[in-house]
Amino acid sequence: MNSRSMLRAALGALALLPLIGAPLATPALAHHSFSMFDPSKPLKFEATVRNLQWTAPHAILWVDAPQVGSYAPGLWSLELPTSPANLAKMGWSRASVKAGDKVVVEINPIRDGRRSGQFKRGVIVATGQVLSIGAIPGAQPPK
Incomplete structure (x- = not known):
């Protein structure tokens, strides 16, 4: 069997997969929902950066925070609402914040009560x- 015949056979087999119930790998056309975050209960608090995880599809900022409302002190996972490529266009980089930096964050907390959330507007660093x-009206740096 020559390479052209092998290619035709492979394409034919792929064409049959949907007919036998085997899913084809296709790129996602829609983005996931952010409905797990509660915009009706925004939180704003000071924290200390542990790590900025600069990965697709969304960067994650890990911060240690004292008691925040009814949340016990501890590590928070804060999802940025866009990709690192888009964040770079907004002036962010892998080095924008580093471990030990004091920051103020404003988030929409996750609905299930964990110390997690999605950025509402951004981060204010100690400088x-x-x-x-997005805009942060009346932004004040952390103390």
Whole structure:
């Protein structure tokens, strides 16, 4: 069997997969929902950066925070609402924040009560620099 025949056979087999119930791998056309986050209960608090996880599809900022409302002190996982490529266009980089930096964050908490959330507007670092994903009116740097 020559390479052209092998290619035809492979394409024919792929064409039959949907008919026998085998799914084809296709790229996702829609983005996942952010409905797990509660925009009606925004939180704003000071924290200390543990790590910025600069990965697709969304970067994650890990921060240690004291008691925040009814949440016990501890590690928070904060999802940025866009890709690292888009964040870079907004002025972010892997080095925008580093372990030990004091920050103020404003988030929409996750609905299930874990110490997790999605950024509502951005991060304010101790220098006063605002790393924004939107406007932060009256932004004040952490103490």
